[in-house]
Amino acid sequence: MKKNIVCLPGDGIGPEILNIATEVLEFVGETFNHEFTLKNYPFGGNAIDDYGVSLPDHTLEASKCADAVLLGAVGGPKWDSGIERPENGLLKIRKELQLFANLRPVSVSPETSKLSPLKEEILKDVDFTVVRELTGGIYFAQPKRRTDEVATDTLTYERHEIERIVDFAFKLAKKRRNKVTSVDKANVLESSKLWRQVACEVHSRYPEVELEHLYVDAAAMELMRNPRRFDVVVTENLFGDILSDEASMLPGSLGLLPSGSYSTTGPALYEPIHGSAPDIAGKGIANPIGMLRSVSMMLADFGMSSESSLIESSISATLRAGFYTKDLGGNCSTDEFKNELFKELKKGVQTHV
Ligand code: NAD
Ligand code: IPM
Ligand code: MN
Numbered sequence: 001m002k003k004n005i006v007c008l009p010g011d012g013i014g015p016e017i018l019n020i021a022t023e024v025l026e027f028v029g030e031t032f033n034h035e036f037t038l039k040n041y042p043f044g045g046n047a048i049d050d051y052g053v054s055l056p057d058h059t060l061e062a063s064k065c066a067d068a069v070l071l072g073a074v075g076g077p078k079w080d081s082g083i084e085r086p087e088n089g090l091l092k093i094r095k096e097l098q099l100f101a102n103l104r105p106v107s108v109s110p111e112t113s114k115l116s117p118l119k120e121e122i123l124k125d126v127d128f129t130v131v132r133e134l135t136g137g138i139y140f141a142q143p144k145r146r147t148d149e150v151a152t153d154t155l156t157y158e159r160h161e162i163e164r165i166v167d168f169a170f171k172l173a174k175k176r177r178n179k180v181t182s183v184d185k186a187n188v189l190e191s192s193k194l195w196r197q198v199a200c201e202v203h204s205r206y207p208e209v210e211l212e213h214l215y216v217d218a219a220a221m222e223l224m225r226n227p228r229r230f231d232v233v234v235t236e237n238l239f240g241d242i243l244s245d246e247a248s249m250l251p252g253s254l255g256l257l258p259s260g261s262y263s264t265t266g267p268a269l270y271e272p273i274h275g276s277a278p279d280i281a282g283k284g285i286a287n288p289i290g291m292l293r294s295v296s297m298m299l300a301d302f303g304m305s306s307e308s309s310l311i312e313s314s315i316s317a318t319l320r321a322g323f324y325t326k327d328l329g330g331n332c333s334t335d336e337f338k339n340e341l342f343k344e345l346k347k348g349v350q351t352h353v
Contacts, residue, residue, distance in 0.1 A: 001034045001035070001302065001303075001304070002034070002035040002037075003034065003035070003036050003037070003067045003068065003302060004037045004065070004066050004067050005025070005036055005037065005038050005039075005066060005067060005068050005069070005070055005298075006039060006041055006059075006062050006063050006066040006068075006069045006070070006267075007021075007022060007038055007039060007040045007041070007069075007070050007071075008040070008041055008043035008044070008059065008063075008069060008070070008071045008072065008093075009040055009043075009046075009072045010043055010044040010045075010046070010071060010072040010073050010074040010075075010086070010276060011044045011045040011046060011072075011073065011074050011075055011076045011079075011086060011276045011281075012073060012074075012075065012076050012275070012276025012277055012278050012281035013072070013073060013276055013277045013280060013281050013286035014044070014071075014072025014073040014074065014276055015072060016072075016281070016284070016286050016288075016334055017072055017073075017272070017286055017287075017288040017290075017291035017292075017334070018070065018071075018072040018291060020288045020291065020292065020334070020338050020341075021070060021288070021291050021292060021294075021295045022038050022070075023338070023342075024292060024295060024311065024341070024345070025038060025295060026038070027342070027345060028299070028304075028307050028310070028311070031349055032304070032306070032307055034304070034307075039062070041056075041058070041059040041062055041063070042056055042059055043055060043056075043059050043071070043074065043089055043093075044073075044074030044075065044086035044089055044090070044276075045074060045075065045076050045078060045079045045086040045276075047059065047086075047089065048079055048082065048084055048085075048086065052084070053084060053089070054074070054084055054085065054086050054087075054088050054089025054090075054092070055088075055089035055092045055093055055096075060092075060093065060096055063093060063096075063097060063267065063269075064096070064097065064266065064267070066267045067267055067302075068267050068268055068269070068270060068298050068301075068302075069093075069097070069267055069268070069269040069270070070269075070270050070271070070294070070295065070298065071090075071269060071270070071271035072271070072272075072276075072291065073271070073272065073274060073275050073276040073277070074086035074087065074089060074090055074275075074276055075087055075275055075276045075278075076276050076278045076281070077278055086276075091139060091140070093269070094134050094135055094261060094269070095135050095140065097261075097263055097266055097267065097269060098135060098263040098264070098266065099134050099135060099261035099262060099263050099268070099269055100133060100134055100135045100136070100161070100164060100165060100168075100262075100263065101131060101132075101133070101134065101164075101165055101168045101261065101262045101263075102130075102131070102132040102133075102134040102240065102259055102260075102261045102262075103129055103130070103131060103132075103172075103259060103260045103261070103262070103297075104129065104130040104131075104132060104240070104244040104247070104257060104258075104259045104273055105128075105129040105130075105257075105258065105297075106126065106127075106128055106129065106130065106227075106244075106247045106248070106250055106251065106257060107126060107127040107128075107251065108123040108124075108125075108126040108127075108250055108251045109251070109316060109319075111316050111319035111320055112251045112252050112256065112319065112328070113251075113252075115251075115252035115253070115324070115328050115329055116249060116250060116251060116252035117249060117252070118224065118249065118250065122224075122225075122226070122227065123227070123250060124228070125228055126227045126228055126250050126251075127231075128227070128230035128231055128232065128233060128247075129172065129176075129231075129232055129233070130233045130235070130240055130243060130244045130247060131165065131168060131169045131172065131232060131233065131234040131235070131240075132235060132236075132237060132239075132240025132241065132244065133157075133161065133162075133165040133234075133235070133236050133237050133240065134237060134240075134261055135161075135237075136156075136157055136158070136161045136236070136237060137155055137156070137157060137191070137236045137237035137238055138153050138154065138155040138237065138238050139237050139238065140237075141153075141154040141155060141156035142154060155189065155191050155238075156191060157191045157194060157195060157236065159194065159198055162194065162195050162198040162199070163198050163201075163202060164264075165234060166180075166182065166198060166199045166202045166234055167202050167205075168234075168262075169182075169232050169234035170202060170203070170205070170206040170209050170232075172232050173206075173209045173231060173232040174206065174208070174209060176231050176232060177231040178208060178209045178210060178231070179209065179210045179211075179212070179230075179231035179232065180199075180203075180209055180210070180211050180212070180231070180232045180233075180234055181211075181212050181213075181214055181219070181229075181230055181231070181232070181233045181234070182195070182196065182199040182211065182212070182213050182214075182234050182235070183213075183214050183215075183216050183219045183233060183234070183235035183239055183243065184196050184199075184213065184214075184215065184216065184235070184236070184239075185215055185216050185217075185239075186213070186215070187215060191236070192236075195236065196213055199211065199213070199234075216235070216239045216243070219233070219235075219239075219243060220242075220243060220246060223243065223246055223247055223250070224246075224249075227247070227250050244257065244259075244273050245273065248273065248274075252328060253287060253327040253328050254273065254274040254290075254327070255272070255274055255286065255287030255288075255289060255290050255325065255327045255328075256287065256289050256290055256293070256328075257272065257273045257274070257290050257293070258270070258271075258272055258273070258290050258291070258292075258293035258294035258296070258297055259271055259272065259273050259294060259297075260294065260297045260298070260301065268298070268301060270294040270295065270297055270298045271291075271294055272290030272291045272293075272294055273290060274290055280326075284333045284334050284335060285325055285326045285333055285334060286325070286334050287325040287326075287327050287328065287334075287337075288334055288337060288338065289315055292311055292315055292341075293311075293312070293315070295311060296308045296309075296311040296312050299311070306352045307352070309352065310345065310348050310349065310352040311345075313344075313348055313352075314341055314344035314345045314348050315341065317344040317347075317348070318337060318340045318341045318344050321340055321344075323336060323337050323340045323341075325337060
């Protein structure tokens with residue numbers, strides 16, 4: 001297969017982890033006879049430095065024409081006080097590519113269950129996915145303004161925005177365990193009242209799927225108390241952002257979770273859920289697993305299931321061999337992880353090609 005993949009390394013640890021991802025893709029391409037075109041484009045803080053904007057036009061154009069976009073992470077203290085922030089670029093590319101559905105799968109493997117700060121009995125069989133609405137809500141709605149005295153953000157959802165993301169969640173649940181948990185704050189927020197109403201309406205088209213509603217505060221607690229109850233969790237943009245970082249503590253580190261963002265027709269974008277980790281950038285200790293799992297999601301979406309599962313099983317084998325980065329309580333460097341991963345990839349090829 002031929003695939004044109006636009007790579008946006010970004011800032012901080014972004015390039016450190018994306019480099020490994022592209023090496024893995026080159027290996028997979030050679031091994032399975034695929035022609036992957038991988039080209040880096042400026043995006044985020046580095047693009048502000050070089051082009052004055054976080055999402056240069058040529059980066060956006062290339063992304064729109066790609067088969068998929070692979071992103072490291074953006075942001076950092078250097079750009080925190082500027083008017084144009086790296087994060088603007090991230091919001092803009094999500095909006096421009098109409099990536100309304102952000103999937104953040106969470107599962108606990110035997111290799112990581114002992115690494116989590118939570119008790120092993122809570123973690124057993126945890127396997128759910130957060131479906132985060134990504135192009136609406138308080139991130140985008142107008143008015144948005146600030147003076148030294150007062151600042152305003154607006155939380156608006158239109159029916160069609162709720163309907164399409166909830167529908168996405170029900171369709172996904174049908175391929176999983178037939179359960180949707182819709183998370184809102186319908187006891188207070190008008191946008192959440194509409195969210196809940198629309199979720200119930202969409203549910204009537206999927207009678208075989210169970211629908212439960214949780215308030216976001218209770219959902220945050222349930223994620224730690226009984227995470228096994230979740231199958232598909234669908235929620236609005238800001239709640240999904242916060243709950244998915246919280247959920248990363250189930251497998252044990254923010255560095256483990258991947259994501260895929262989807263529109264109805266155009267290319268999808270794959271990125272780990274974490275940020276640019278300025279506190280560890282340049283130290284060579286970043287955990288590349290969230291990035292690698294994002295690559296694995298991308299390959300699965302291309303229909304390359306053997307390639308995708310080769311990456312997953314090689315990550316597991318690398319962990320079983322004791323290669324844990326610092327965030328997982330180990331002392332292995334990013335490079336040492338990569339070297340072991342490549343050994344496992346080569347071993348695994350026999351069973352996957
Ligand atoms: P962060 O996710 O970058 O880091 C939070 C903590 O987790 C840090 O201690 C960091 O060292 C650790 N961590 C994160 N990923 C890791 C990895 N792969 N391996 C090991 N440790 C890891 O969040 P933050 O510190 O709140 O934000 C830093 C910058 O990143 C900010 O500018 C923020 O806006 C940006 N950000 C970008 C994205 C994105 O590009 N998608 C996502 C979140 C935050
Ligand atoms: C994420 C990040 C972004 C978000 C920020 C950096 C804009 O936290 O991708 O989860 O809030 O969506
Ligand atoms: Mn986030």
